[in-house]
Amino acid sequence: MPEFTLIEAVNAAMDYEMSVDDNVIVLGEDVGANGGVFRATDNLQQKYGELRVIDTPLAESLISGMSIGLAAQGLKPIAEIQFMGFIYAAFDQFLCHASRMRNRTRGRLSCPMVLRAPYGGGIHAPEHHSESTEAIFAHVPGIRVVIPSSPARAYGLLLAAIRDPDPVLFLEPKRIYRAQSEQVENNGIALPLDVCFTLRQGHNLTLISWGAMLTETLAAAEKLSEEGIEAEVIDLASIKPIDKSTILDSVEKTGRCVIVCEAAKSGSVAAEISAIIAEEGLTSLLAPILRVSGHDTVMPLFKLEQQYMPSVEQVITAAKKVMEY
Amino acid sequence: MPEFTLIEAVNAAMDYEMSVDDNVIVLGEDVGANGGVFRATDNLQQKYGELRVIDTPLAESLISGMSIGLAAQGLKPIAEIQFMGFIYAAFDQFLCHASRMRNRTRGRLSCPMVLRAPYGGGIHAPEHHSESTEAIFAHVPGIRVVIPSSPARAYGLLLAAIRDPDPVLFLEPKRIYRAQSEQVENNGIALPLDVCFTLRQGHNLTLISWGAMLTETLAAAEKLSEEGIEAEVIDLASIKPIDKSTILDSVEKTGRCVIVCEAAKSGSVAAEISAIIAEEGLTSLLAPILRVSGHDTVMPLFKLEQQYMPSVEQVITAAKKVMEY
Amino acid sequence: MTTIAEFSVQYSQFLDSKSTLKITEEQLASHGINADTLLIFYKHMLLSRTFDTKAIALQRTGRLGTYPACIGQEAISTAIGLTMRSEDVFIPYYRDVSTLLIRGTKMEELLLYWGGDERGMDYSVNREDFPLNVPIASQCLHSIGVAYAFKLRQQPRVAVVVCGDGATSEGDFYEALNAAGVWQLPIVFVVINNQWAISVPRDKQSRCETLAQKAIAGGFSGEQVDGNDCIATQIQLEKAIASARAGNGPHLIEAITYRLSDHTTADDANRYRPIQELEQAQAREPIQRLANFLLERKYASESQLKEVQTQCTQAVEESVQRYLDMPPQPTSAMFEYMYQEMPEQLQQQLSQLSSHRE
Amino acid sequence: MTTIAEFSVQYSQFLDSKSTLKITEEQLASHGINADTLLIFYKHMLLSRTFDTKAIALQRTGRLGTYPACIGQEAISTAIGLTMRSEDVFIPYYRDVSTLLIRGTKMEELLLYWGGDERGMDYSVNREDFPLNVPIASQCLHSIGVAYAFKLRQQPRVAVVVCGDGATSEGDFYEALNAAGVWQLPIVFVVINNQWAISVPRDKQSRCETLAQKAIAGGFSGEQVDGNDCIATQIQLEKAIASARAGNGPHLIEAITYRLSDHTTADDANRYRPIQELEQAQAREPIQRLANFLLERKYASESQLKEVQTQCTQAVEESVQRYLDMPPQPTSAMFEYMYQEMPEQLQQQLSQLSSHRE
């Protein structure tokens, strides 16, 4: 079994699906000879040719908008936005058209596209290169938003996203692109969408997170365990739609919940999770639902980025706070 | 004292401020001779000339992006996006630049612009003309989002928005543009930003809403009162930043909260309010926090739009549900 | 200084506003245009006009929502419909009645859409054509994907995408031109220059002498045609489509026409449009222009033309009836097409709503 | 068919890659260019090159973040700086070291920015100039607002905005061109065509013969200059800026140059760029070209030029030291500039964070 980093798993999933399905094509800025600035599309153009692996002109609305046309013709475009900070120009097409094509034509046309983008901070990148605005997309009806947190989940969830008959935003936590290798069978088996993954069982409290922040969340869970606090750790994975039952079941069991995310606090996906629990799981709660998140500030330039991002200690503090409640 | 509808109040506020501050200018599509498709800018071009009331080419990114340049030069642009459904092309400039100019230059340049747009459904408008995606903006650090719900608040809050030294998204609930007239003194006195308005006192439960949905919310409160249930009704007004204390104080008093909004449920501003209460006011709660909202669907074409939008009955049902809890 | 690139823009008009033919009948014939085909052209234009008139009336009486009529634009719209092949893909804006009807869209489908019902965009015939497009210029980028698919699969098909003069100010329009040029895609861009974008006149929209020259920024050719001239529009579109089909890449046609109606039924053009301008434009409109020509040349008689009108009226009335007879969609329809399979969350919301409405 | 519009694009090169002057010394003099001014030009170019070289070294040793060097582009960048007036407003992209230094930005400010510190964009001198701009082409729209303000206030000021060849594919670029044309704004657009947008070569970016012709879509003139020719860039920019200042509207200059470095320090151009191309480009680069000319004409001696290098190195080293000596920002800085007054919510978050970090 090959060892893949997360970025290698992303590459392998695209490669696999391109090899078995001629309708899958890849497009974006620098995805060809360069293989993408993070090498997500490494070697794909050599293998599948310039027609199927397309270096587009530098235009994000084009990338998003042309994917809609490609998808309407039965192709399955995987479009890369180079960094999430440049996705906003692609937002109009994604929201106004990709997400609505099936609905507005009563199913006559559909939009099986994947919009991929590296996201999140922590790699000392320049301005606009460290965004985590998944909440903005999670509010858009008609799409899915998926975020993997390990090589295996990147592989399985990306395959699922490509095969999904509806538009999927696939956000890749670039801080952990190469953080860890794991054995992943390159067998084309997808993981399910619309469900969370419980990464750690525990009965004292529920920690919910996604993407790179699971690193801190899992580390916090380990440390808490040393102090006798057993946290259940849930990888949200599907940001939209959210798998409510896994979350509610866990909170029913533990009675306590801390949500950890990198995005600015107000209006983050953490808010939606909290609201779901406050609406449908309130009686389980033994303590307030805390959010450990970024601040309502712009992600600062990198000298201060560590102060922006939630730390293991902050997660532990929050966990203890709800435990002591 | 003049009687103003909400749209007239919007017009009067711009007119007032243009008359006292030469730096205030208006731009957008059809804002000139036509006075805007809803007549928000009626007569302004005649009064202040073509240079200060600018019909722009049909380009939303231009409208948003040039406002940043205008503001950097010390002008105070009030930019109109014709309908919120067309704001997404303006989003990139607003998020990447308007909201960040002060921060990224450590205050050397700033962006005192207002981006106005009619928003919401219920007027039998064509596709893309009934959006309420305020949550997307409420997640963006560095801006304010303001929504008036009456002529007087439209007047006072728009004046405040124009005078605010930072970018403000000002969303106008077009369903109630002409629903009601009220006496508004055209005296240039602004209302405060960053605070809620408590429209009705009550001790049984807290109803929180904003924009046009306050019509249904207040109507529900009246009916509930007939049945002996006294609802406190809060007009959120400032969607970002949210005035947490008014909300928490009210919920502390009532112990029950229903949030009413027109937007799609998942990731709506209702989620943030709910999360705030679950985080900082949980002990006050005697019942789950319910959200009465739009569905996680696209706003349908108008034949079904009434099924999409929350009704008075739905608010009442939710209120009774939390009361009976 | 040396000149390193030169460009020019041509204008074609073959049937002028006085109904004078500026080419020979032989030339007409060489393009397959004759009395019969012109009468067919006339029928399509008149059907569109009749439909629009009725749609406005339906709106005024509360049986249709806001409606944007195509009145004045029937020649270019018809020419597109008649020159495209059925296997081509049409990517409309929202004033394309004639093109769509020719391609198979039913009048009742259009009425459904403007009547607030998504089923209208589920075209029963021209299944691959795009739905009407409200966000200005965004459709231009869809045409890139469609045409790219043709190229990838080596299909001899063409995408025709339409937008207004106002649309040429939007970023999406230019991104599409540039990409079409880069990949030499089989696309014909048609810019319907009807002189107004709601209240903004053409000269405030762009300083360009022509909108056709925007194609130069995409690295390909653009031209102007008299968009009210049913002969020039046909001949020039034929050429452009054939050229695109043959693999010669994209082309842009700016059709000069005039919006004879208000922008939509929600608009009042008297607020911004000089009445004289409207009157002058009326004298150049395409339907009477062709009628005069048909009558002068004795290609058709007065009574024949009247008969066409009768047929059109009847067809429109029948479709209106079918529209009005359509049973409404259930509330659940709002949920059913969001995804191929309805996610649990939506199912839950639907059942909540249903229980509430019961 | 009649021709209704014609356009052409000119190219200027006055000092070719062999350092041959293609105009007379009188002509040079008439533009105020002489040995002294050329030596100043040389100094600015060399300072930029020296700064870039140092910045790359700082990045490699972990004292700077990802850095995009301007190596190869110094002539056009210097020409912009020298032809603008201080009251004009400069709207940069991110490879504008020479322009910015000439306008007063300090080297340590640029280092701060690329070192991950917002204080770098708080230019202490050129207060109205825009900060560096990462989202490609978005700055073009800012220039519209800036120039509109000049027009509104009837100030004889000019906005100069710079972008790359890749940027010409973005919608924002075209929306800006079109608006600049409509309002006849005092803007000079400079497209730095360095042949690559990361790994995408110029011919995959657009099918246009020139990028200068994109201006035709905005309804105004565009031209090409040899962007490595310090004389052509100066003369043509002078003209364009003077014309804009005089109220004749916008103009676009495409400066043909070459990115001699990797895209940034995070890039490896060997993955996509033929080495021969780089070698050929090296032979056309601006600094040696001017040095050769200065030496040939005896405008300067070898030792004078060496002395310039020494001065540049010293200036750079001093600024690096000031950069490294800067005390860090407090964590609170992240919160302090979000709004003019910190809203309660942010205050609360800041105090939570502070209490946690204590």
Ligand SMILES: Cc1ncc(C[n+]2csc(CCOP(=O)(O)OP(=O)(O)O)c2C)c(N)n1
């Ligand atoms: C992106 C976007 N912005 C604004 C609007 C509102 N709007 C609808 S039609 C229109 C004018 C369009 O003018 P033009 O492109 O010339 O087409 P026409 O209506 O004249 O046929 C505007 C501004 C819209 N539909 N989409």
Ligand SMILES: Cc1ncc(C[n+]2csc(CCOP(=O)(O)OP(=O)(O)O)c2C)c(N)n1
């Ligand atoms: C909107 C946007 N998309 C993508 C990027 C990532 N990116 C940074 S530089 C660059 C290439 C720019 O090329 P060009 O405009 O030619 O300028 P150059 O770097 O060659 O000077 C890209 C794609 C970005 N910064 N902004």
Ligand SMILES: [Mg+2]
């Ligand atoms: Mg028009």
Ligand SMILES: [Mg+2]
């Ligand atoms: Mg470049």
